[in-house]
Amino acid sequence: MRVETLEWLADEEKVCLVAQTKLPGKLEYIVTDNYLVMCDAIRRLEVRGAPAIGCAGAYGVVIGALSIDDTDFKQFSAELRRIMDELRATRPTAVNLFWAIDRMEKVFNEQSDIKAAQQALIKEAVEIHREDAEMCRRIGKNGAALLSDGMTVLTHCNAGSLATGGMGTALAPIYTAQDQGKNIKVFADETRPLLQGARLTSWELQQNGVEVTLICDNMAAVVMRKGWIDAVIVGSDRIACNGDVANKIGTFTVALLAKQFGVPFYVAAPTSTVDTSLASGDLIPIEERADEEVAGFNGIRTAPDGISTYNPAFDVTPNELVAAIITEQGVHKPPFDFSYLTQ
Numbered sequence: 001m002r003v004e005t006l007e008w009l010a011d012e013e014k015v016c017l018v019a020q021t022k023l024p025g026k027l028e029y030i031v032t033d034n035y036l037v038m039c040d041a042i043r044r045l046e047v048r049g050a051p052a053i054g055c056a057g058a059y060g061v062v063i064g065a066l067s068i069d070d071t072d073f074k075q076f077s078a079e080l081r082r083i084m085d086e087l088r089a090t091r092p093t094a095v096n097l098f099w100a101i102d103r104m105e106k107v108f109n110e111q112s113d114i115k116a117a118q119q120a121l122i123k124e125a126v127e128i129h130r131e132d133a134e135m136c137r138r139i140g141k142n143g144a145a146l147l148s149d150g151m152t153v154l155t156h157c158n159a160g161s162l163a164t165g166g167m168g169t170a171l172a173p174i175y176t177a178q179d180q181g182k183n184i185k186v187f188a189d190e191t192r193p194l195l196q197g198a199r200l201t202s203w204e205l206q207q208n209g210v211e212v213t214l215i216c217d218n219m220a221a222v223v224m225r226k227g228w229i230d231a232v233i234v235g236s237d238r239i240a241c242n243g244d245v246a247n248k249i250g251t252f253t254v255a256l257l258a259k260q261f262g263v264p265f266y267v268a269a270p271t272s273t274v275d276t277s278l279a280s281g282d283l284i285p286i287e288e289r290a291d292e293e294v295a296g297f298n299g300i301r302t303a304p305d306g307i308s309t310y311n312p313a314f315d316v317t318p319n320e321l322v323a324a325i326i327t328e329q330g331v332h333k334p335p336f337d338f339s340y341l342t343q
């Protein structure tokens with residue numbers, strides 16, 4: 001069973017999101033026509049994962065546009081641009097958010113009438129979502145060619161259907177290989193501090209009948225040393241032109257381990273995750289999140305009061321550790337140069 005992480009409810013003009021912080025205990029949804037609820041959902045990781053954040057941003061623009069009362073186009077336009085900036089400010093690292101909102105703004109710039117603009121924005125958001133699902137499907141097909149029957153893949157964080165508008169990025173090759181009749185097993189890192197691996201990846205794979213073994217992040221070296229891992233596949237939040245890859249904190253450590261044990265380290269992401277304005281990963285903005293996420297989990301404090309913490313949500317894996325980047329366009333091997341995407 002594949003869960004749709006986002007859905008546009010056309011009749012009600014509302015967005016439906018899986019409330020991901022409730023998983024795996026409860027499968028609940030957030031249904032809203034309020035862009036502030038969407039901003040909050042992105043910030044609190046109710047909707048998360050770079051491609052899904054992009055789709056959520058686009059739908060956020062839609063519900064924002066539908067909620068504006070102004071009848072004067074100039075005032076409508078000023079208010080909508082303010083809403084777009086508010087959505088852009090929710091999370092800094094996943095470039096898909098900015099990519100999708102910029103696309104929405106471009107469509108809006110061609111409009112001169114409120115009703116027509118609202119309709120054009122709905123159409124564009126639905127199209128961004130549809131394209132994302134299609135990109136996932138192609139990533140699955142391209143990535144599955146790297147997997148043979150009987151392989152075991154280690155993944156970090158959640159880059160499955162919960163994180164995208166389709167079947168996922170890092171998990172798409174696994175689902176596709178499974179559909180092709182290959183038996184693929186997965187080791188999922190739990191992914192501290194917010195446990196996307198434990199809560200989301202293991203749940204999602206279990207729902208889809210993929211054999212998954214959950215490990216704590218600090219066990220990855222042991223399972224690689226035992227020779228249990230044939231490949232690592234992770235997603236990404238932003239890829240620089242030279243193939244440096246930002247992804248969930250801990251990904252860099254996994255890449256270093258993969259190098260040590262001769263395991264290929266693959267990144268799967270749509271080309272909407274490539275930031276063609278950045279030559280290297282040094283320039284990728286890294287989100288820092290609240291102290292409590294490190295000092296405890298789910299409201300239960302595990303560290304002493306007053307302790308200092310450091311909580312970067314992402315890290316950057318240098319391109320020399322990446323064996324290939326799987327996009328909807330194909331399997332890109334080093335040396336990477338994504339500057340052609342600007343053309």
Ligand code: MRU
Nearest residue numbers: 048049050157159163235236248
């Ligand atoms: O903080 P999150 O849960 O949004 O982080 C998600 C990740 O790091 C994913 O690996 C990445 O966005 C790719 S999702 C297809």
